[in-house]
Structures are given as structure tokens and as C-alpha cells.
Amino acid sequence: MTVGIVLVSHSAALARATADVAGALSGPDVLLEPAGGTDDGGMGTSIELIRSAVTKADAGDGVLILMDMGSSVLTAKTLQADLEDADLEEDGGEPTVRLADAPFVEGAVAAAVLASTGADLEAVAQSAEQAWSMRKL
Amino acid sequence: MTVGIVLVSHSAALARATADVAGALSGPDVLLEPAGGTDDGGMGTSIELIRSAVTKADAGDGVLILMDMGSSVLTAKTLQADLEDADLEEDGGEPTVRLADAPFVEGAVAAAVLASTGADLEAVAQSAEQAWSMRKL
Amino acid sequence: MTLDTATTIAWITRAAELVRADESRLTALDAAIGDGDHGANLARGLAAAVTAMGEKEPESPGKALIAAGRGLVAKTGGASGPLYGTGFRRAGKELGDGGDVGQVGAALEAMLRGIEELGGATQGDKTIIDALAPAVVAFQEAAGNGSDLHAAAEAAADAADAGLAATVPLQARKGRASYLGPRSVGHEDPGAASTALILRALADVTAP
Amino acid sequence: MTLDTATTIAWITRAAELVRADESRLTALDAAIGDGDHGANLARGLAAAVTAMGEKEPESPGKALIAAGRGLVAKTGGASGPLYGTGFRRAGKELGDGGDVGQVGAALEAMLRGIEELGGATQGDKTIIDALAPAVVAFQEAAGNGSDLHAAAEAAADAADAGLAATVPLQARKGRASYLGPRSVGHEDPGAASTALILRALADVTAP
Ligand SMILES: Nc1ncnc2c1ncn2[C@@H]1O[C@H](COP(=O)(O)OP(=O)(O)O)[C@@H](O)[C@H]1O
Ligand SMILES: Nc1ncnc2c1ncn2[C@@H]1O[C@H](COP(=O)(O)OP(=O)(O)O)[C@@H](O)[C@H]1O
Ligand SMILES: [Mg+2]
Ligand SMILES: [Mg+2]
Ligand SMILES: [Mg+2]
Ligand SMILES: [Mg+2]
Numbered sequence: 001m002t003v004g005i006v007l008v009s010h011s012a013a014l015a016r017a018t019a020d021v022a023g024a025l026s027g028p029d030v031l032l033e034p035a036g037g038t039d040d041g042g043m044g045t046s047i048e049l050i051r052s053a054v055t056k057a058d059a060g061d062g063v064l065i066l067m068d069m070g071s072s073v074l075t076a077k078t079l080q081a082d083l084e085d086a087d088l089e090e091d092g093g094e095p096t097v098r099l100a101d102a103p104f105v106e107g108a109v110a111a112a113v114l115a116s117t118g119a120d121l122e123a124v125a126q127s128a129e130q131a132w133s134m135r136k137l
Numbered sequence: 138m139t140v141g142i143v144l145v146s147h148s149a150a151l152a153r154a155t156a157d158v159a160g161a162l163s164g165p166d167v168l169l170e171p172a173g174g175t176d177d178g179g180m181g182t183s184i185e186l187i188r189s190a191v192t193k194a195d196a197g198d199g200v201l202i203l204m205d206m207g208s209s210v211l212t213a214k215t216l217q218a219d220l221e222d223a224d225l226e227e228d229g230g231e232p233t234v235r236l237a238d239a240p241f242v243e244g245a246v247a248a249a250v251l252a253s254t255g256a257d258l259e260a261v262a263q264s265a266e267q268a269w270s271m272r273k274l
Numbered sequence: 275m276t277l278d279t280a281t282t283i284a285w286i287t288r289a290a291e292l293v294r295a296d297e298s299r300l301t302a303l304d305a306a307i308g309d310g311d312h313g314a315n316l317a318r319g320l321a322a323a324v325t326a327m328g329e330k331e332p333e334s335p336g337k338a339l340i341a342a343g344r345g346l347v348a349k350t351g352g353a354s355g356p357l358y359g360t361g362f363r364r365a366g367k368e369l370g371d372g373g374d375v376g377q378v379g380a381a382l383e384a385m386l387r388g389i390e391e392l393g394g395a396t397q398g399d400k401t402i403i404d405a406l407a408p409a410v411v412a413f414q415e416a417a418g419n420g421s422d423l424h425a426a427a428e429a430a431a432d433a434a435d436a437g438l439a440a441t442v443p444l445q446a447r448k449g450r451a452s453y454l455g456p457r458s459v460g461h462e463d464p465g466a467a468s469t470a471l472i473l474r475a476l477a478d479v480t481a482p
Numbered sequence: 483m484t485l486d487t488a489t490t491i492a493w494i495t496r497a498a499e500l501v502r503a504d505e506s507r508l509t510a511l512d513a514a515i516g517d518g519d520h521g522a523n524l525a526r527g528l529a530a531a532v533t534a535m536g537e538k539e540p541e542s543p544g545k546a547l548i549a550a551g552r553g554l555v556a557k558t559g560g561a562s563g564p565l566y567g568t569g570f571r572r573a574g575k576e577l578g579d580g581g582d583v584g585q586v587g588a589a590l591e592a593m594l595r596g597i598e599e600l601g602g603a604t605q606g607d608k609t610i611i612d613a614l615a616p617a618v619v620a621f622q623e624a625a626g627n628g629s630d631l632h633a634a635a636e637a638a639a640d641a642a643d644a645g646l647a648a649t650v651p652l653q654a655r656k657g658r659a660s661y662l663g664p665r666s667v668g669h670e671d672p673g674a675a676s677t678a679l680i681l682r683a684l685a686d687v688t689a690p
Contacts, residue, residue: 011154013153013154013157014154014158016154017153020148021148024147043161067273068242073273077274099274103240103241103242104243105240106205106206106241131240132272136206137210137214137238
């Protein structure tokens with residue numbers, strides 16, 4: 001079992017760099033997909049970029065989505081509602097997604113490392129969310 | 138008064154992208170300096186890159202340093218000790234630095250926005266540190 | 275008159291026109307307390323909404339609003355995209371095949387609830403809600419007093435304008451502007467301003 | 483013999499040799515529970531330490547260690563850089579112009595305290611401390627029992643080797659490896675391994 005991780009940011013560069021930092025710790029088995037910026041590369045959020053990142057990250061064990069702030073959060077929530085609707089209306093084949101309420105970088109690192117151990121979606125989500133209580137000094 | 142901000146990460150790309158995201162909210166008056174990676178561009182931390190970022194970010198009102206994790210934290214602490222030593226031994230002209238115990242991206246955004254209001258170093262540091270208690274969902 | 279499919283399409287098309295005409299004003303408002311992209315975001319999002327309705331050839335007012343909502347979500351790029359997009363989709367689900375003044379009032383209320391649920395804002399937070407909530411109240415009050423669709427939409431648009439004006443002294447508690455704390459005081463909220471245009475567009479297209 | 487300036491420079495130069503010779507072993511240990519750069523990091527850092535001592539032409543053992551510490555901090559690039567760098571600088575300050583077995587014991591203890599303070603690790607966290615702490619105890623015990631500098635350094639190096647071996651069953655609680663949780667169990671800690679080499683280098687250069 002390997003949970004996938006999607007990183008949603010206003011900034012394509014921030015999503016990509018965070019995926020690289022977390023991937024350096026988790027190793028290559030965890031699919032970390034950045035979904036930053038608008039579909040034309042500007043600052044903002046694109047539901048279609050997030051949707052295709054979710055598809056890429058999903059290996060059948062579910063996908064955890066981390067968001068930086070503002071429109072990233074609102075767009076990820078909207079996608080989640082969409083996928084749940086589609087799952088009800090259609091064949092039920094949509095990936096299971098869980099949104100993480102977590103600090104972006106610290107949550108991504110914690111989630112990626114735990115995902116690399118084969119933990120399930122709920123456990124990976126909790127490790128990201130517990131990153132609010134980590135301290136650095 | 139404008140407090141400067143230095144972003145220390147293992148990854149040059151992460152430090153730079155975080156500076157850009159925070160700068161988009163704070164506007165051009167706040168000096169946000171990335172100090173990511175080693176001095177030859179690899180993953181890691183360089184005390185000399187941090188030192189020169191601190192010098193660039195300092196406008197005389199002090200500099201807040203945010204770190205992502207691990208060696209970023211240890212190297213920033215070592216630089217702070219160095220600067221304090223130098224200040225005692227020499228002419229006292231070293232910049233005042235304060236390390237923030239904060240989530241990297243969320244702390245940088247909060248600090249940059251508050252710095253743009255002309256708040257002092259301690260207030261800017263506290264706004265970064267309070268970012269541990271923000272929630273997204 | 276009722277809000278039939280053609281009028282619904284005309285509403286969103288008119289909203290796109292009004293937003294495009296005022297794009298630079300909306301952008302200036304967002305530059306003051308946000309990141310200066312609200313005008314461009316919503317002009318792009320509403321253009322996509324119009325295109326989506328054109329492609330879908332919806333056979334009911336409700337389906338037209340759902341298509342518009344999808345276009346908005348897909349292309350706006352900022353916080354206002356998922357908010358308005360979710361709002362229009364909720365309104366469309368509520369509206370279905372209907373379109374009399376009472377049904378439109380219920381649809382606007384569903385839009386309000388959808389935006390509240392997604393964004394977590396309440397009145398006074400200096401957002402879309404500060405224009406939309408009083409507009410819904412005014413619409414339903416007018417409808418309750420026997421007004422026709424146009425008169426109710428006029429009342430809603432006027433209430434939205436008043437709600438927009440009332441955002442000036444507020445401190446933002448949601449969205450990007452909330453990062454500014456007290457510095458967000460003294461400006462109109464860009465999202466409240468675009469909401470006022472969307473309701474004005476409804477009044478325009480329902481005029482006899 | 484005492485640890486004079488030339489012997490101090492020889493110590494760090496020998497440590498650089500031992501680390502370079504075992505660079506791939508250290509890297510493999512770090513690849514298992516970290517990011518696989520400890521060998522390269524420390525080879526680069528100790529080379530810089532040797533260069534820094536050469537440039538500084540230090541006139542005391544203490545100043546030699548301080549120069550080495552600065553080189554390590556400047557060039558290592560990983561967590562071990564500030565840790566060893568701070569450790570050697572603290573050791574240098576403690577050592578000053580001295581160099582008898584008691585003074586070297588005190589300097590090693592200052593190194594340990596400096597690393598503990600900076601990194602916040604204690605014995606059992608699967609770090610440098612797990613090799614250095616028992617080494618300091620063994621050195622001071624040997625010195626207290628009348629051993630000369632070489633014998634005390636041998637005792638310290640042997641204790642560091644034992645401390646390294648004892649890191650295998652531990653779960654890391656500091657540094658990158660701590661992210662792995664239980665998966666960090668079953669491997670030697672790379673920092674403890676390099677500490678053992680640094681102490682072995684001291685035994686080598688103090689041999690009669
Ligand atoms: N949580 C929220 N609830 C309601 N409205 C919100 C919320 N967050 C932001 N808004 C509205 O969105 C507007 C900004 O939209 P826009 O500029 O398009 O997005 P962004 O802030 O991502 O650049 C704000 O003026 C505000 O009215
Ligand atoms: N807080 C700490 N206290 C003591 N030693 C530590 C600490 N953090 C890391 N280390 C040591 O550093 C070693 C890793 O060093 P290195 O690979 O050079 O750095 P990085 O982890 O930044 O890549 C670990 O094996 C451990 O012994
Ligand atoms: Mg905006
Ligand atoms: Mg924006
Ligand atoms: Mg390493
Ligand atoms: Mg490293």
C-alpha cells in the first residue's frame with residue numbers, strides 16, 4: 001500500500017520544491033505530485049491541475065492533498081466535493097482523497113515519510129496534521 | 138522601521154519560492170532573502186549563504202530567520218552564536234538576528250505581512266511563531 | 275417574467291460584460307487589500323462560464339447555472355473561482371426547471387449557503403457574503419411583498435451595493451486581505467464589489 | 483606526550499584521512515537512515531578544516547581547533563557541520579595553550595557539551611552523542627587512573643566504537659533519521675560512526 005500525495009500551492013515553484021524536499025526523505029516509492037499555479041503558469045490555483053495530479057498520485061490506496069493557503073484550500077475542497085459527487089453519480093471509480101489541515105512543508109515531509117512505510121491514508125493524514133505541534137528550537 | 142527576513146532551507150528552490158510567495162503578500166518594501174542549499178548549489182545548508190542573506194536583509198532594524206528543518210536550524214543557530222560573539226569581541230556593528238520557531242511557509246507569510254506594517258523584530262517574530270496555531274480547514 | 279433558460283444564459287453573459295467593463299476597478303480594489311488579480315480572475319472565469327453554457331446547450335435554467343459554475347471553478351484561478359463556482363452550482367441544483375420569483379429567491383439563498391459553507395465566512399468578515407447576504411434578504415422580502423422578478427432583482431442589487439459600501443470600515447477576517455489585519459480597513463472588498471455586479475446583471479436581464 | 487599545536491593539526495589531518503578512506507561506508511550508513519551524504523559532507527568539511535588550520539598558522543592547540551571548527555561549519559553542508567564545528571570550537575576554547583591529558587579530557591568534555599547544547603540530543607537518541615559521551619567518560623576514567631594521553635585516547639576510541647555498535651538497535655530521535663521512526667532501527671548511526679573515526683585519529687597521532 002502506498003498513499004499518494006498532492007501539493008497544492010499558489011506557486012508552481014513552491015509546490016515543486018516542496019515535493020522535491022519531501023521526496024528526498026521518502027524515497028522514490030511515494031508519488032508526490034505538485035499542483036501549483038494556474039493552468040497558464042501564473043500565481044493562483046487550477047482545479048484541473050489538481051485533478052490530474054490526483055490521478056497521477058493515486059495508486060489505488062488514496063491520495064492526501066496538502067494546501068498552502070486561500071484559494072488552494074477552497075479549490076481543493078471543491079475538487080473533493082466534485083469527486084464525491086461523481087463517485088455517487090457514476091461508477092464509483094474516483095480516487096479517494098483526503099485533505100490535510102497541515103503546515104505545508106512540514107506536513108508534506110511527515111506525510112511522505114510515513115507513506116513510504118506503507119501506512120494507510122488516515123495514518124498519513126494524521127502524521128501531516130500532527131506537524132502543527134512540532135517545534136524547531 | 139522594516140525588519141528583514143531570511144529563509145533558510147536545504148533547498149535553494151524552496152527558499153526562493155517561499156520568498157516569492159511571501160513577497161507577493163507583503164509588497165516590495167520588505168527585504169526577503171532566500172538562503173537555500175549549499176554554497177555549490179546542492180541540497181544542504183551554508184553558513185556563508187545565510188550570513189550574506191542576513192547582511193542583505195538588514196536595514197538596521199534586525200533580521201528574522203526562518204528555517205525549514207535539521208541542518209537549517211543548526212546552522213542558523215551557529216550563525217547567531219557567531220554574530221553574538223563577533224558583536225562582543227569587535228565593534229558591535231553586527232545585525233541583530235532572531236530565529237523564528239515557525240512553520241516555514243506559513244510563518245514566512247505571516248512575518249512578511251507584519252513586517253510590511255513597520256512592526257518591530259519581536260512582533261514580527263511572534264507573528265511567525267503564532268502560525269503554529271493557524272488552521273486551514 | 276420568469277427566469278427561463280435563455281434569460282439565465284443572458285444573466286451570466288451580462289455579468290461577464292459588467293465585470294469586463296469594470297475589470298480595472300475590481301483589480302484596483304484587490305491591489306489595495308489583496309494581490310490585484312480579482313478583475314482579471316473573474317473576467318476570465320465568467321468568460322469561461324459563458325463558453326461552458328454555450329457548449330452544454332443546457333435545457334433548463336438550473337443546468338445553465340451548473341454549467342456556468344463549472345466554467346468559473348475551472349478558469350478563475352483565485353479564491354473567488356471555487357466560491358462563485360460552488361455558489362452557482364448550488365443555485366442551479368436548487369433552481370432546476372423552475373424560474374418564478376420564489377424559486378429564484380430560493381436559488382439565491384442556496385448560492386449564499388454554498389459560499390458560506392465552502393469559505394466559512396459570515397457577514398462582517400469583509401467578503402462576498404457582505405454583499406450577497408443582504409441581497410438575498412432584500413430579494414426575498416420583495417418577493418414576499420408581491421414584487422415581480424425584476425423588482426426583486428433590483429432590490430437585491432441595491433442591497434448588494436449598500437452591503438459593498440458597508441465593507442469599507444470592516445477589517446477582513448477571511449481571504450488574503452485578512453493577513454493585512456487593521457490595514458484592510460478603509461477599502462471596499464473586491465469580492466463584494468463583483469457580487470454587486472452579478473446581482474445588477476440579474477436586474478438588467480429581467481427588465482421588462 | 484602532550485597535545486601541542488603540531489599534534490593537534492596532525493589529529494585533524496588524520497581524521498580527514500580516515501573519513502576520506504571510509505567515505506563510502508559513512509555514505510552508505512546515511513543512505514540507510516538519512517539522505518546519503520554524510521561521507522561526502524564530512525570529507526569536504528574536514529578538508530576545509532585542514533585548509534583553515536594551514537591558513538591560520540595557529541600558535542596554540544586551542545587556536546588550531548577553533549580554526550578547524552570554523553572550516554567544518556563553513557563547508558560541511560549537513561547537520562554534522564555545525565555540530566562538529568561547534569564542538570571543536572568549544573574544545574579549542576577550553577584547551578587554550580594546554581595539552582596535557584587532563585586538559586585534553588576537559589576539552590573533549592567541552593566538545594560534548596557544545597554538541598549537546600546545539601543539537602539537543604542526549605544519549606540514546608542515535609546520534610554523535612552515543613559515541614562521544616562514552617568516549618569522554620572512558621578518556622577521563624583512563625586519565626584519572628594515570629594513563630598517558632595515548633592510552634586515554636585509545637580507551638576513548640574503543641568506547642566510541644562500542645557506542646557506535648550500541649546505536650544499531652536504537653530508534654533515532656534527532657536529525658533526519660528521526661523522521662523514519664521505527665524504520666531507523668537496525669542500522670549504525672552515521673554520525674556516531676564518524677565520531678569513532680575522529681577519536682581513533684586522536685589515538686593514532688598520540689602514539690609514541
Ligand atoms: N473564505 C472566503 N469566503 C468568502 N469570500 C472570500 C473568501 N476568501 C476570499 N473571498 C473573496 O474573494 C475575493 C478575492 O478574490 P480573488 O482576488 O479572485 O482571489 P485571490 O484572493 O485568491 O487572489 C475577496 O475580496 C473576498 O471577497
Ligand atoms: N540534533 C542532533 N544532535 C546530534 N547529532 C545529530 C543531530 N542531528 C543530526 N545528528 C547527527 O548528524 C548525522 C547526519 O549528518 P549529515 O548526514 O552530515 O547531515 P544531514 O542529516 O543534514 O544530511 C546523524 O547521523 C547524526 O549522528
Ligand atoms: Mg486576488
Ligand atoms: Mg490571487
Ligand atoms: Mg545526511
Ligand atoms: Mg544532507
